[in-house]
Structure formats: structure tokens, C-alpha cells
Amino acid sequence: MDKSGLTEHISQQFNVELEDVRNKVLTMGGLVEQNLRDAIKAVVDGDSAICDAVIHAEEQINKLEVAIDDEITRVLARRQPAAGDLRMLTTVLKTITDLERTGDEAEKIARMGIKMASIENERIRVPFIELRHLGNDVRLMMSKSLDAFARMDIQTACEVIESDQEIDEEYESITRQLLTLMMEDPRNVRRAIDAMWIARALERCGDHAKNISEYVVYMVSGKDVRHSSLDEIAKAELEDSVSS
Amino acid sequence: MDKSGLTEHISQQFNVELEDVRNKVLTMGGLVEQNLRDAIKAVVDGDSAICDAVIHAEEQINKLEVAIDDEITRVLARRQPAAGDLRMLTTVLKTITDLERTGDEAEKIARMGIKMASIENERIRVPFIELRHLGNDVRLMMSKSLDAFARMDIQTACEVIESDQEIDEEYESITRQLLTLMMEDPRNVRRAIDAMWIARALERCGDHAKNISEYVVYMVSGKDVRHSSLDEIAKAELEDSVSS
Numbered sequence: 455m456d457k458s459g460l461t462e463h464i465s466q467q468f469n470v471e472l473e474d475v476r477n478k479v480l481t482m483g484g485l486v487e488q489n490l491r492d493a494i495k496a497v498v499d500g501d502s503a504i505c506d507a508v509i510h511a512e513e514q515i516n517k518l519e520v521a522i523d524d525e526i527t528r529v530l531a532r533r534q535p536a537a538g539d540l541r542m543l544t545t546v547l548k549t550i551t552d553l554e555r556t557g558d559e560a561e562k563i564a565r566m567g568i569k570m571a572s573i574e575n576e577r578i579r580v581p582f583i584e585l586r587h588l589g590n591d592v593r594l595m596m597s598k599s600l601d602a603f604a605r606m607d608i609q610t611a612c613e614v615i616e617s618d619q620e621i622d623e624e625y626e627s628i629t630r631q632l633l634t635l636m637m638e639d640p641r642n643v644r645r646a647i648d649a650m651w652i653a654r655a656l657e658r659c660g661d662h663a664k665n666i667s668e669y670v671v672y673m674v675s676g677k678d679v680r681h682s683s684l685d686e687i688a689k690a691e692l693e694d695s696v697s698s
Numbered sequence: 699m700d701k702s703g704l705t706e707h708i709s710q711q712f713n714v715e716l717e718d719v720r721n722k723v724l725t726m727g728g729l730v731e732q733n734l735r736d737a738i739k740a741v742v743d744g745d746s747a748i749c750d751a752v753i754h755a756e757e758q759i760n761k762l763e764v765a766i767d768d769e770i771t772r773v774l775a776r777r778q779p780a781a782g783d784l785r786m787l788t789t790v791l792k793t794i795t796d797l798e799r800t801g802d803e804a805e806k807i808a809r810m811g812i813k814m815a816s817i818e819n820e821r822i823r824v825p826f827i828e829l830r831h832l833g834n835d836v837r838l839m840m841s842k843s844l845d846a847f848a849r850m851d852i853q854t855a856c857e858v859i860e861s862d863q864e865i866d867e868e869y870e871s872i873t874r875q876l877l878t879l880m881m882e883d884p885r886n887v888r889r890a891i892d893a894m895w896i897a898r899a900l901e902r903c904g905d906h907a908k909n910i911s912e913y914v915v916y917m918v919s920g921k922d923v924r925h926s927s928l929d930e931i932a933k934a935e936l937e938d939s940v941s942s
Contacts, residue, residue, distance in 0.1 A: 516925040523922065527788055534778050544771055547791055633887060640881040647877065647894075654898075678767065681760040 468533050472542065475525055476604070479546055479553075482518040483600040485511055486553050486560065487593060490659060493563040494589035497652055498582050500571025508564040515557040519550050538673075545673040549603065552662040552669075556596065559655040559662075563589075566655075570648050580649045581631050585656070588624045592656045595621065595663040602670045614667035615679075621660035628653045712777050716786065719769055720848075723790055723797075726762040727844040729755050730797050730804065731837060734903060737807040738833035741896055742826050744815025752808040759801040763794045782917075789917040793847065796906040796913075800840065803899040803906075807833075810899075814892050824893045825875050829900070832868045836900045839865065839907040846914045858911035859923075865904035872897045 489511050496504040526543050529535070535543060570580070595614055602610040632646040632653075671679045733755050740748040770787050773779070779787060814824070839858055846854040876890040876897075915923045 513925075520922050520925065523788075527784060530774065530788070531778075531780050531784055534775075536775050540771060540775055544767075544774070544788075544791060547788060548795060551792060551795065633891065636880060636887045637884040640884055643877060643880045643887070650891075678764050681757075681764065 464533075468529075468535075468539075471525075471529050471533070472539060475522060475529065475543070475546060478518060478522050478525070479549060480600060480604055482515060482522065482550060482553050483596075483603070485515050485518070486557050487597055487600065489515070489557055489560040489564075490589070490593045490596060493560040493567065494586060494593070496564040497567030497570070497589070498586050500567060502568050502571070505564040505568045508561055512557050512561045515554060519554045522546065522550050541673050541676060545669045549666050549669050552665045556659045556662045559659050563652050563655050566648055566652050570645065573645065579635070580645060581628055584624070584628050584631065585649065585652060588621070588628060588653060588656050591617075591621060591624065592660045592663065595660055596666075599663040599666040599670070602667055603673075606670070606674045608671055608674050611667035611670040611674075615664055615671075618660055618664040621657060625653050625657040625660075708777075712773075712779075712783075715769075715773050715777070716783060719766060719773065719787070719790060722762060722766050722769070723793060724844060724848055726759060726766065726794060726797050727840070727847070729759050729762070730800050731841055731844065733759070733801055733804040733808075734833070734837045734840060737804040737811065738830055738837070740808040741811035741814070741833070742830050744811060746812050746815070749808040749812045752805055756801050756805045759798060763798045766790065766794050785917050785920060789913045793910050793913050796909045800903045800906045803903050807896050807899050810892055810896050814889065817889065823879070824889060825872055828868070828872050828875070829893065829896060832865070832872060832897060832900050835861075835865060835868065836904045836907065839904055840910075843907040843910040843914070846911055847917075850914070850918045852915055852918050855911035855914040855918075859908055859915075862904055862908040865901060869897050869901040869904075 489508050492504050492508045492511075495501065496508065526547055530540075530543060533539075595617055598610055598617075599614050601607065602614060629650060632650050635642045636646045665680075668680050671677060733752050736748050736752050736755075739745065740752065770791055774784075774787060777783075839861055842854055842861075843858050845851065846858060873894060876894050879886045880890045909924075912924050915921060
């Protein structure tokens with residue numbers, strides 16, 4: 455094999471490795487998404503079998519995080535990735551942290567769901583429908599974020615970043631309802647607080663989805679948008695398209 | 699300059715760069731620690747000038763995060779760090795995310811403190827002393843974590859990881875007190891919920907400090923302890939010392 459053939463061979467192998475990292479992230483993301491779905495179901499149905507499944511899947515998610523971390527460190531050490539590839543790898547390092555923490559929240563939600571189901575003689579009308587709505591919206595947000603990651607799609611990533619505002623509004627509306635329930639009758643307090651933690655955990659998952667989308671924008675464009683407004687991103691994109 | 703001289707020169711420059719990254723992280727950590735201290739003060743004293751200072755410092759923290767991120771990407775692209783150096787750089791990428799999120803929590807705590815101070819005619823006896831205790835313990839935990847980072851000190855890092863349990867207990871005790879206050883009198887609900895968010899945010903800061911200490915263990919030993927128990931870490935350390 456001549457030298458250029460060897461270089462090509464190495465570069466092909468490198469591409470395989472990068473593709474493998476990306477696929478593992480998507481597998482991990484799929485598990486997290488499924489766990490969010492199951493956790494919401496555990497809350498609404500109070501089904502402890504679902505909760506067990508969530509806890510089991512959470513272990514797999516943790517193992518995947520460690521495996522991807524190791525793989526990225528190996529790839530960084532062996533190849534000398536530059537520009538886009540390097541950005542992809544450092545971005546993935548951060549993405550999997552947010553995925554793992556979403557998995558943690560899903561587990562907490564499932565456990566809280568089971569706890570709530572086990573307490574009888576509670577009179578409170580928990581806003582389950584609103585919690586399910588919030589949960590589904592957050593899951594959709596995570597799903598779109600992973601899509602944006604898979605397709606390196608800035609447009610979708612920006613939509614996700616923007617939708618975090620709606621999640622926050624939904625969350626605040628649930629909090630207000632629960633506050634009212636607590637003030638109406640002190641016997642509602644304990645259960646309403648549990649429901650509040652669930653809403654809060656879901657809102658956090660929305661934040662993680664937003665973080666991942668911000669990483670996607672950085673990965674694709676090289677622009678760090680974590681502490682800028684969407685207007686600034688849109689303006690920068692417009693300037694780029696005008697100047698190119 | 700002969701070749702070995704050049705190599706040495708490059709390696710010296712690389713060390714300067716690594717040292718610079720480490721120093722920036724410690725500067726960022728110092729700001730985060732100060733912000734935690736101020737945020738707790740804002741809650742206890744209800745002083746809105748402190749709150750403004752926290753918000754201002756939070757912007758500096760965000761800028762430092764982006765700057766360190768950029769610097770690490772540049773160092774990774776230019777040098778080809780291996781083993782320990784590479785581990786240090788990928789670990790710092792994660793550490794600064796936890797620092798930045800601690801900064802976010804500190805800002806939320808300060809804002810909530812001001813909100814609570816502005817609401818008059820509230821009869822509730824908020825457990826300020828307990829909140830201040832929790833806040834100080836969390837700040838100490840973060841401070842020890844940064845010390846462990848600065849001195850590459852596994853022992854201190856393990857102490858931090860272990861102390862998270864105590865933080866969780868303190869947090870739960872405050873939550874129980876607040877629940878009782880709410881059940882005693884519905885007029886306490888709104889203010890007690892605010893205090894609960896502050897306690898929760900502090901508990902999160904403790905989690906971030908724990909995460910940073912786990913990264914320190916990984917950075918120094920190459921062992922990923924995020925999803926293992928401290929017993930496992932101790933056992934592995936023991937086996938290492940026996941086999942070496």
C-alpha cells in the first residue's frame with residue numbers, strides 16, 4: 455500500500471469511529487427518550503412494573519455514558535481530529551452528560567409516581583392531565599433535539615431552543631394550580647409537593663434538551679449560543695448568508 | 699535549535715497552556731464560590747444590592763466558561779495530548795459545565811431571596827438558620843472540590859463525594875419543616891414553597907460539587923467512579939496499592 459492509500463485507509467477508519475460514536479449517542483438518546491415516556495406512564499398509571507423497567511434502563515444509560523466517554527478519549531488520543539470532527543467529539547462529551555442527567559430525572563419521576571400511587575386516602579385531584587401534557591411536550595423536545603443531532607440540523611435545534619419558553623410556561627401553570635390546591639386544604643400539601651417535584655423534574659429535562667440543541671448549533675456552525683439570545687443567533691446566521 | 703530542543707520548547711509551551719487552563723478553571727471556581735456565598739447572604743439579609751452583584755458575576759462566569767471551552771478546543775487541535783493530559787482536558791470540559799450550572803443556581807437563589815424579602819405581611823417563620831447552614835455546607839463542599847482539583851487530590855475528592863449524603867439529609871430535614879409549616883397554616887404555603895426552591899437549588903449545587911470531585915478522581919486515577927459506590931473506589935485503590 456502506498457502512502458496516500460494508507461492515509462485514505464486511516465481516514466476511512468476514523469470516519470467509521472466517528473460514525474460509531476454518533477450511533478452510540480443516538481442509542482443512548484433512544485433509551486433516555488423511552489425512559490421519559492415510561493416515567494410519565496408510571497406517574498399517570500402508578501404502575502410499579504414500569505418503574506422497575508425505568509430503573510433497569512437507567513443502568514444501561516449510565517453504562518453507555520461511560521463507554522462513549524472512553525471511546526471519545528481513545529479517538530482523541532489516537533487520531534488528531536481538527537475543526538469539525540474535534541468539535542463534534544467535544545460536543546458529544548457534553549451531550550452525553552445532559553442525556554445521562556435526563557435519565558436520572560426520569561428515574562426520579564418514575565419513583566415519585568410509584569410513591570404517589572402507593573399513598574391511599576388522599577383526596578387531592580392531582581393535575582395528571584397537565585403533567586402528562588408537560589411530559590409529552592418535554593419528550594418531544596428531547597426527540598427533536600436528538601433528531602437535530604442526527605441530521606446536524608441547526609433549524610430544528612433553534613426550534614427546540616425556542617420551545618423551552620413554552621415548557622417553562624406550562625410548568626408555571628401547573629405550579630400555580632398546585633399552590634391553589636395546597637392553600638385550599640392543608641391535607642393536599644404532601645401530595646401536591648410530590649406532583650410539584652415531578653413537574654420540576656420534567657422542566658429540568660426540557661432544559662437538558664435545550665442544552666443538547668445548543669451543542670448542535672455549536673457543533674454545526676462553530677458558534678457558541680449558550681449565553682446568547684435566539685435573535686443573536688438568527689442575526690449571525692443572516693450575516694453569514696449575506697456575506698457568503 | 700536542534701530537534702530535541704524544539705521538542706522540549708514545544709512541550710514547555712504545552713505545559714504553560716495546560717497551566718493556563720487550570721488557572722482559568724480555578725478563577726471561574728472562585729467566582730462561583732463567591733456567588734454562592736453572596737446568594738446565601740441575599741436570602742438571609744434580603745439585600746438587593748448583593749443580588750445585583752451576583753447577577754453581574756454570573757455574566758463573568760458564563761464568559762469564562764466559553765473562553766475555557768475555546769481554549770481547550772484549540773489546545774486539543776494544536777497539541778496531541780495523550781493519557782493524563784488528555785484526561786485533564788476532557789475532564790475540565792465537564793467541570794466547567796458543572797461550575798456554570800452552579801452559577802445559574804446561585805443566581806436563582808439570589809433572585810428568590812430578593813423576592814422573599816419584598817413580600818411583606820407574611821407570617822411564616824422561614825427556617826433561615828437551617829438554610830444558611832445548608833448553604834454554607836454546600837459552599838464548603840464546592841470549595842473542597844476545587845481544592846481537590848487544584849491539588850489533584852483523590853482523598854479530598856472522595857471526602858466530598860461522601861459528604862453529599864449529609865447535604866441530602868440536611869435538605870430533607872428542611873423540606874420536612876416546611877411541609878409542617880404549610881400544613882399548619884395555608885397562608886404559609888407560598889413563602890414555604892419559595893424557601894423549598896432555595897433549599898432544592900442548594901442541594902443541586904451540592905450535586906455539582908460532587909460531580910466535580912468525581913471528575914477529579916477520574917482525572918487523577920483514570921477510574922470512572924460516577925456510577926460506582928465509594929466502597930468500590932476504596933476497594934480498587936486498595937487493590938492498586940497491593941499490586942504495586
